[in-house]
Amino acid sequence: MKAKRMILLATTLSAALVFSACQATDVVGKVAVTSFEQVLNTASDKVTFDDEKNSWSLESPAGDEFKWSKDFSATDVDGIVEFDGTPFVNAGLDVTKLPENYVYDDATGRLSLNFEIGQEKxxxxxxxxALDTFKNIVEKKRDIVGYHEALDHYGIALGNGNMxxxxxxxxxxxxxxxxxxxPQPFIDAGVDPGKVEGWAFAKVEVKDKDGKVEQVDKFLKPFDLK
Known part of the structure; x- marks a missing residue:
């Protein structure tokens, strides 16, 4: 049943990730802020500040984290996605073959995907x-914030196809x-993408820089916070 649910989830999300940062720019930017504020308020007990990384952190019910830098000009790493690496190791991951900005912690089993997004102050x-920082991102790095119409989602592009x-x-x-x-860096490091427990592996639609829609592979992990 679990495998079936993941297949259904992948199917539901497959057509959802058409990322549009340019269409109705002012509306997208404004509502991206108000909707993100709703998420922060709903998960207020899961929003913290990481002094070491000078970043805000939003933690999922399963412990996955999205972190965004308080000031891009002051940090080498501006966006982070962090999660349990065990499912990937169990699916064949050789951590020594990951890109340099993908860090595996042997002690905790956590994987951290680290991205430099810009140099904006x-x-x-x-x-x-946390919301003030996100407002700065929308104002000063507007091109990485977009809207996915199919799922009625907003998103932030972290780099190399990660969001x-x-x-x-x-x-x-x-x-x-x-x-x-x-998923490609993980596949290159030995992962069988269909065997990563807890993540849906699906073909999704995204827009390239010219606005052309194309199908790409993604790992997807959604959460209901309510």
Missing amino acids: FDYSGDAT FEWAKDMSKNDKDIVFVVN
């Missing part, structure tokens, strides 16, 4: 909040947040 009035997404309206969506990971 963020401005604050008073003490910064973090959230629902436009959580009251109408059972996929409040979704971790979207490019």
Whole structure:
């Protein structure tokens, strides 16, 4: 039954990731902020600040984390996706073959995917909040924030086909947040993508830089926060 549920999930998400950052730019940017605020408020007990990485962290019910830098000009790593690496190891991962920005912690079994997004300096009035930082991202790095119409999701592109997404309206969506990971580096490091427990492996639609829709493989992990 579990495998069947994952197949159904993959089918549901397959057509959903048409990422549009340019269409109705001001509307997308504005609603991306208000919808992200709703996620932060709903999961307020899972929002923390990582002093070591100078980044905010949003943790999923399963312990997966999305982290975003408080100031791109002050950090080498601006966006992070972190999760349990055990399912990938069990599916054949050779951690020594991962890219340099993919870090496996032997002690904890955690995988951290680290991305440099830009060098923009963020401005604050008073003490910064997680939402204030996200507003800076939308204002100063607008091209990485977009909208996926099929699932009514907004998202932030971290690099190399990796994204973090959230629902436009959580009251109408059972996929409040979704971790979207490019499987190719893992496949190159020995992973059988169909055997990674807890992640759906699916063909999804994305738009390239010219707006052309194409089908690509993704690992998908959604959560309902309500």
